Amino acid sequence: MTASDLQHLAPPGETAPPAVEHRIDLAAEYAEAGIADVLERLDRDLVGLAPVKRRVREIAALLLVDRVRQRLGLATQAPSLHMSFTGNPGTGKTTVAMRMAEILQRLGYCRRGHVVPVTRDDLVGQYIGHTAPKTKEVLKRAMGGVLFIDEAYYLYRPENEKDYGQEAIEILLQVMENQRDDLVVILAGYAERMEHFFESNPGMKSRIAHHVDFPDYGSAELGEIAERMLAQWNYRFDPAARLAFNEYITLRRARPHFANARSIRNALDRMRMRQALRLFESGATVDALALTTLTEADVRASRQFSAAAARTLADDERDVDFDPERGTDRIDY
């Protein structure tokens, strides 16, 4: 007997629990949806982030159970799927959003499962009458998938009452409410500023069901992330370099504008450059081992080590290797 048969059996309007023999194997259901694979990859590919993984698992479980309930004819409110991801830069919000889209698609809550990442610039226009078409165009592109709004709080600029951001928010709210089947919106940004944003836009807060907080990575986790990134690029640390890199992480974490995995990626990029220069200037012939190994010298040449001794304010200013608020570069694990 299939689930659709069950629905026909139930008299209309009656939501009494079906008889005992209509059992559905949740484990089979889980395997059939193919989300086990996505969740497993999420666990395996992302270092740390235990609370986030737990939340994603919870959401996936809720949706799965909801789907089963629906098939049994148990009245369920269509789940609200809009989410907010809060956390410091470089904690993997975009990566998790991509996985979330995949999970939603496998569960049938999202037709295409594509992610359209946007920021304020993509939604808000430059002159009167420019915002609505711009926002609507972005929304149309995101239909059937996930709209990922990075640094969503920039949409709302309380200091300028003529700001067009409010208009974009209103259109967004309308679509979030009326076209829940077509679009899932994920807002992302720093925790405190998102909190402030939600306070000033209660309509937005009430329409977002799932708040996921991304914790900062620990030093050990950052070390592991570095190793995975290097492995992906076919590089590796030699043992001394690995130890030096641990020191580097400790020093770098204490500096301003630390952006978790993104800072690590940038540091590794600079170390690769130093390695390339070192090999180039040594003039010797190189083998595969030399080409893939980052040595202690490559790590120790970082300004973090020299600056650790004598640090001035000017150094701090100079040392900013990226602007986390702009978020132009993204991590791909």
Next chain:
Amino acid sequence: MRITQGCFSFLPDLTDTQITAQVAYCLQQGWAVSLEYTDDPHPRNNYWSMWGLPMFDLADPAGVMQELAACRDAQPEHYIRVNAFDSTRGWETVRMSFIAQRPSVEPGFRLVRQETDGRKLQYRLESYAVQRSPEGERYSA
């Protein structure tokens, strides 16, 4: 007289589900879908009014259906057609076009015979609706 222009025009009017499926096909082919409307359905009237810009980079027909609903709302007694533009080099043209809404009453066309030099006859088509009233009021009851 039922106007037959574009694809599917000899079939019964497409339902919204069918239109969604057709648009999904167009998007799958990588074509950009756009909407146009007119109340002058002369067969040689190629230039209908655009309803917004062509919708590029869509993944799902929901966006098109939303615009179609808005267009129907604004122009309940106009012809509306869905065009799918293929930008592939060598094609660069509309690959598919079909009518998604027609007025409730379509009075049709009159064949006008005009005699010219030497009893020569020239024929042209004239829409009753267009002759009857100015633009915007042609099909409203």
